[in-house]
Amino acid sequence: MEKFHSGFAALIGRPNVGKSTLMNRMIGQKIAITSSKPQTTRNRIQTVYTDSRCQVIFLDTPGIHRAKNKLGEYMVNVAERTLSEVDVILWLVEPSTYIGAGEQHIIGRLKGVKTPVVLVINKVDTVKKEDVLTAIETYRKELDFADIVPVSALKGENTAELLRVIQKYLPEGPMYYDEDTVTDQPMRQIAAELIREKALRSLSDEIPHGIAVLIDSMKERENGLFDIEATIVCERDSHKGIIIGKQGAMLKKIGSAARYEIEALLGARVNLKLWVKVRKEWRDSELYVRNYGYRDEK
Numbered sequence: 001m002e003k004f005h006s007g008f009a010a011l012i013g014r015p016n017v018g019k020s021t022l023m024n025r026m027i028g029q030k031i032a033i034t035s036s037k038p039q040t041t042r043n044r045i046q047t048v049y050t051d052s053r054c055q056v057i058f059l060d061t062p063g064i065h066r067a068k069n070k071l072g073e074y075m076v077n078v079a080e081r082t083l084s085e086v087d088v089i090l091w092l093v094e095p096s097t098y099i100g101a102g103e104q105h106i107i108g109r110l111k112g113v114k115t116p117v118v119l120v121i122n123k124v125d126t127v128k129k130e131d132v133l134t135a136i137e138t139y140r141k142e143l144d145f146a147d148i149v150p151v152s153a154l155k156g157e158n159t160a161e162l163l164r165v166i167q168k169y170l171p172e173g174p175m176y177y178d179e180d181t182v183t184d185q186p187m188r189q190i191a192a193e194l195i196r197e198k199a200l201r202s203l204s205d206e207i208p209h210g211i212a213v214l215i216d217s218m219k220e221r222e223n224g225l226f227d228i229e230a231t232i233v234c235e236r237d238s239h240k241g242i243i244i245g246k247q248g249a250m251l252k253k254i255g256s257a258a259r260y261e262i263e264a265l266l267g268a269r270v271n272l273k274l275w276v277k278v279r280k281e282w283r284d285s286e287l288y289v290r291n292y293g294y295r296d297e298k
Contacts, residue, residue, distance in 0.1 A: 006055040007170035010082045013092035014102040018122045022092065022153035023047055023058050026163065027182050050179045054167045057176060059086060083109070088146070088169035089117045090162075095127045095135040095150070099142065107142050116146035116169050120162065125152040188215040191262050195230055195274070198257040202250060203243065210235035211243075216275075224268050231275045240276050251276065 011019040027049045049056045059082050083089060091110065093103060110117055119139055124132050132150050140148070147165045151158040192213040199211055216229040232254075234240055244251045251274055259272040 002053060003172045004054065004174070005167055005170040006057075006173040006176055007087035008057045008059060008085065009088045009090055009166050009170075010059045010086040011090050011092060012083070012106065014106070017092045017094055018153045019092050022090075022120070022122065022151070022159070025153050025156055025159055026056075026058065048177045048181050049163070050175065050177070050181075054163075054170055055175050055177065055179075056163070056166055056170065083113050083115060086115060087171065088166055089113065089115050090120050090166070091117055092120045092122050093135075093139065094123050095121050095132045097131075097134050097138045099138065110143060117143065118162075118165055118169075119143075119145045119148045121148070121150040122153050124150045125155050125157060187266070188218050190265065191215055191218065191228060191258075192230065194261045194265070195232070195254065195258040195272075198254045198261075199232060199243065202254050202257070210239065220268075226262075226266060226268055226270045227273075228262070228270055229273045229275070231277050233277050233279050235278070235280055237278055240278050243276050 011023055013019055027047045047058045049058065089110070091106065099107075119136075121132060121135055121139075136148055136150070139145070146169065149158065149162045149165055151162055153159070192215050196211065196213045199213070203211075212233045214231045214233065216231055218226065218228045220226050232243055232251075234243060242250065243254075245253070255272050255274045259270050262272065263270045
């Protein structure tokens with residue numbers, strides 16, 4: 001009988017290479033938020049994949065980049081500390097032969113790590129096969145990878161092979177979570193992240209980095225309906241006007257889209273109320289960064 005393997009896999013890479021999309025695809029359920037805006041993931045999100053052979057606990061880290069403020073420092077610290085705490089590192093890149101400053105920064109970090117690194121070339125559905133092979137050759141010269149796996153997180157191409165490769169690097173061990181668990185995130189945090197995703201997708205480029213979402217209250221009625229009140233925090237008065245929109249249209253759009261996904265996740269009807277509050281330059285304040293849930297647990 002085949003022995004059971006269990007362990008931790010970190011997903012790292014520049015912002016917006018598809019880490020959250022890949023993780024959602026692997027566990028077959030949407031937990032991490034996705035958006036075309038970079039630096040979407042701010043906390044280390046833990047999700048769980050279980051089958052008859054193994055249990056993989058995925059850590060979807062914030063993108064490794066050069067920090068510009070307190071929030072940025074928090075995100076980089078979380079991502080970099082994760083590297084030494086896992087059994088295998090999955091480094092996601094795009095199928096390109098150009099290794100930019102962002103990737104070089106990550107290569108520098110990975111050279112000092114003893115954990116096996118699997119290069120995952122994502123978005124292979126967007127280029128020709130020979131371009132993928134050229135990208136593999138380019139990256140292979142930079143680092144001694146344990147394995148290289150090309151995938152399309154969006155289409156699900158080759159993700160079964162990636163799971164097989166991950167399992168190779170997991171030690172024999174027990175299930176850390178029961179087989180029905182897909183995340184260790186509290187439901188309040190997932191709801192906040194879903195609202196933030198809808199805001200990221202709906203708003204113009206200059207606002208999303210400066211928003212956080214707080215769940216003020218989340219209560220279940222006797223009939224199973226959830227009442228959720230949440231506040232979208234932004235950095236400027238002008239941003240508040242844009243988030244609310246003409247006659248509240250933008251806030252209503254964000255709320256409707258978020259409510260639909262939260263209902264799907266909870267399997268229950270949701271009454272969602274959104275408010276908007278201004279906290280100037282909150283990303284530069286250690287106090288606000290901590291209060292809004294970004295605690296750098298040492």
